[in-house]
Each structure stands twice: as structure tokens, then as C-alpha cells.
Amino acid sequence: MTQALPGYQAEPAEVDLAEGNEPEVAVASQWKLMWWSFKRHRLAVVGAIITLWFYLVVVFAGFLAPYSGDFYSADHAYAPPQQLHVVDGGDFGLYVHPLTGKQDPKTLELTWAEDRSAKIELGLFVKGEEYKLLGFIPGDRHLIGPKDPNAQQPVYLFGADKNGHDILSRMIHGTVVSMTIGLVGIAISLVISIILGGLSGLLGGVVDTVIQRVIEFLMSLPAIPLWMALAAAVPPSWGPLQRYFAIVVILSMIGWTGLAREVRGKFMALREEEYINAARVDGASRGRLIFRHMLPQFTSHIIAGLSLSIPGMILAETSLSWLGLGLQPPVVSWGVLLQEAQNVRVITTSPWIMIPGIAVVVAVLALNFLGDGLRDAADPYS
Known part of the structure; x- marks a missing residue:
């Protein structure tokens, strides 16, 4: 039996991603x-399933x-949610009772x-x-609805x-x-x-200084007032589609500043690598250096960063539309649906108008869980 030498400490076992198959890990791709x-x-898997369901x-x-x-x-303004009945007289059958309104x-x-009675x-x-x-x-079939069109x-069902x-x-439809x-x-x-983060990290010098000062200026501006100012600049005469793309722009x-800084940091770390210098000596253009040699090295990190940025975009659109500065009817979005929630009296008497907010919370949580999982998976050796 072999005895351990005095002072010897065994190295901790590495985490086996393939669940005990070390040869497969050694040859597995990134x-x-x-x-x-x-x-x-x-949690990331659950987030991915929920996100897939939303799309x-x-x-x-x-x-x-x-x-x-x-x-x-118009006769059913603020009608409450109807209870869905599954069993009808002992037999399976979906139905609801009609609503009747009475005014005091x-x-x-x-x-x-x-x-x-009906x-x-x-x-x-x-x-x-x-x-x-x-x-x-074209289509005219619906998953659920009245048998009599x-x-x-x-x-x-939701009021x-x-x-x-x-x-x-x-x-x-707002989804x-x-x-x-x-x-x-x-x-x-x-x-x-x-483009900007790559040029900043690859070229450095004056180009890097100018781009970073622009990024710092944009990041120093308060987000909500800036959104309000830019959204208010959109002409009210624009149609729903034009306004949609204006809000996106x-x-x-x-929203590009944070990701641009991450790209810059990665490019600065890679630009002194030997294979990058070899490509530069071989006459590779800056575009080829960026898109062919450097960008593929951290594509997984970009994917993770993007998945974490999507919830911010959704919340920004919801906030602008809720404030009345984003999308407007007849366009339907979660933010537009929540505009009525600004009235406390309406919330008190008709709380079901807050239901679209549940969709916002679930979607943002799912995307954040998915982004966290992708971020951790982007560096499987950590």
C-alpha cells in the first residue's frame, strides 16, 4: 500500500462536464x-423553455x-373574467356563463x-x-373560442x-x-x-479615446428622461409601424454602450496574440481581423450578453408605452395594455387589467435565467 508523503496534499478533482467521461471531455468542442x-x-433550462414558449x-x-x-x-366595458367550466352534466364540455351588467x-x-340559466x-x-x-x-381556426362564431x-376569460x-x-397579440x-x-x-467596440479595442489611441468618451457620455445620461425626450421627438403624425421602428432605434x-465595452475589452486582450499578429503580417484587413479571427473567439460571451440585454429592451418599451411616450393604440403591446393601470380607481375596481404585467414579469425573469445560464456556460472551465 502506498503512503502519502509528509506535507503532500491531493489536488481537488476537476468537475467532469460529461458526467464521468474524461476522454469525451478532452476532445469535445467549445x-x-x-x-x-x-x-x-x-433555472436556465426552465428559462429557455419559457422563452421558447413566448416566441x-x-x-x-x-x-x-x-x-x-x-x-x-362596448356593452362589456370592464367585464370581469369568466369562470371556465370543464364538466357539463357529468360529460366533458367547455363552457362559460354569459355576463349581465346592472348599473346602480x-x-x-x-x-x-x-x-x-344560460x-x-x-x-x-x-x-x-x-x-x-x-x-x-391565412387562417380562421382558433385554439379556443365559442363554438358559434x-x-x-x-x-x-381574462376580463x-x-x-x-x-x-x-x-x-x-401584444406578445x-x-x-x-x-x-x-x-x-x-x-x-x-x-463595429465601435471592435475598432476601439483593435486600434486604440485617439480612436479608442473618442469612442470611450462618447460611451461614457451616453452612460452618464439618466435613462428614463433620455427615453422620454427621444420618444417625444417622434412626430405624432407617424403611423403605428413607423412609430414602432422609431422606438426600436x-x-x-x-442600449449598445455596455456590450461595446465588453467587446473592446476582449479585443484588447486578443490583439497581441500571436495568431492575430501573424494575420496582420499576412496582410489581413481590419475587417477580416475583427470578423474572421477575433470575433469568433468570444461569440459565446456575446450571445450571453445579448440574452441579458433583451429584458432591458422589453422593460424599456413597456415603460415608454406605459408613460404614453412609446407605442400608441391601435398598436397592441404589453406597455400599451398597462396604460390604464395609471388610474388607481380603475385598479381597485378592475384589478384584472394588471394581468398583462404578469406576462412582463415572467418574460423578463425567464430571459434573465436564460442569460445567467448562457453566461456561465460561455466559460465551461470556470
Whole structure:
């Protein structure tokens, strides 16, 4: 039996990403190591599943929503959520009871009650309003809705707003805008960050000084007043689509600074590497040095940084729209849906108008969990 020498301390065992298969770890690619590390982060996996679900809602919004975003019933303003019944007389059958409103002649307060003597039968994959998936695929089938497409009584599973819009349908349609505005904004920020951050880290000198002073100036400005000023500069005569892209550009102009500094730091660390000097001596242009030799070395870190930036974009759009400076009706987004929440009296009497806020919280948490997992997986040896 071998005895340990005096003073000898065994080295701690390394974490085996492949769960005991050391030869496989030794030959595994960087992306495979990242995948193994990511799977061990349970919250990140949950965040990825929820995020994927949100983007599936974006793709199939017309199918998932019972009604279009423009559907309303003026007679059902602030109607409360209806209870969904699953069993009908011992048999499986989806239905809700219609709502009847009664106004107090003295206080003018409107109260709602279910008419249990009648019911509205619901079905799955029912025919309803026409829509276009992805903007060009026509369809008229909805996941859930009244079996009778001509039913006089609407169905409000999440309640109605002041105009009688179905909050559930508008939440689903609002997901399209709120979740895509983050992707589009991050795509623009990524281009600006790579170009300016890359030039700053690669060239240094006067170029680095000028770019860093611009970044410091933008980072020193208070975010909300700056958003308000830029959003207020958007002409009110612009249409919904023009205003949408204007908000995206505004958020991108502010959101690129942090990622640009990360890119600069990585470029400064890589520019003195031997393979970079060899490529420079070989006559590689600056663009080739950036995009062919340096950028691929930390692509995983950029992906992690981007995933953590998307929640900021979503919250920024929600905040601007909630303040009335972002997107405006008829565009539907989570921020637009929450505009009514500025009235305390409305929240007291109709708390269901806050339901879109739950979607914001869940989406931001899921994206943050996903970003944390990607950030940790980007360096699987740490």
C-alpha cells in the first residue's frame, strides 16, 4: 500500500462536464462543453423553455388568441373574467356563463353577474375571425373560442378593458410586439457594439479615446428622461409601424454602450496574440481581423450578453408605452395594455387589467435565467 508523503496534499478533482467521461471531455468542442454546462443550470433550462414558449406565441398569435386585437364589445366595458367550466352534466364540455351588467341608479356603479340559466359553449380549434400567421399565412381556426362564431355574447376569460376588448386576446397579440422589439433592438445594438467596440479595442489611441468618451457620455445620461425626450421627438403624425421602428432605434441607440465595452475589452486582450499578429503580417484587413479571427473567439460571451440585454429592451418599451411616450393604440403591446393601470380607481375596481404585467414579469425573469445560464456556460472551465 502506498503512503502519502509528509506535507503532500491531493489536488481537488476537476468537475467532469460529461458526467464521468474524461476522454469525451478532452476532445469535445467549445459548443459541446457549453451545452453540457448549460444543462446543469436548471433555472436556465426552465428559462429557455419559457422563452421558447413566448416566441411560439409570437408565431401562432392569431391561432392562440380567441379574438383579434381589434375585437371589442362596448356593452362589456370592464367585464370581469369568466369562470371556465370543464364538466357539463357529468360529460366533458367547455363552457362559460354569459355576463349581465346592472348599473346602480344612484352611484352609477356597474356590477356584473353570471347568468347561470344560460351558457356559452366553447370548443377547441373552432372557426372564428380570419388572421394571417407571420403576416402572410391565412387562417380562421382558433385554439379556443365559442363554438358559434356568430355568438352575441363575447367570452372574456381574462376580463375586458374600458372599451370591451378581450384582455387575453390582446395580451397574446401584444406578445408579438413586446417580444420582437427586444430582438430587433438587440440586433441593431449588436452591429453598433461590434463595429465601435471592435475598432476601439483593435486600434486604440485617439480612436479608442473618442469612442470611450462618447460611451461614457451616453452612460452618464439618466435613462428614463433620455427615453422620454427621444420618444417625444417622434412626430405624432407617424403611423403605428413607423412609430414602432422609431422606438426600436431609440432603444438601440441607448442600449449598445455596455456590450461595446465588453467587446473592446476582449479585443484588447486578443490583439497581441500571436495568431492575430501573424494575420496582420499576412496582410489581413481590419475587417477580416475583427470578423474572421477575433470575433469568433468570444461569440459565446456575446450571445450571453445579448440574452441579458433583451429584458432591458422589453422593460424599456413597456415603460415608454406605459408613460404614453412609446407605442400608441391601435398598436397592441404589453406597455400599451398597462396604460390604464395609471388610474388607481380603475385598479381597485378592475384589478384584472394588471394581468398583462404578469406576462412582463415572467418574460423578463425567464430571459434573465436564460442569460445567467448562457453566461456561465460561455466559460465551461470556470
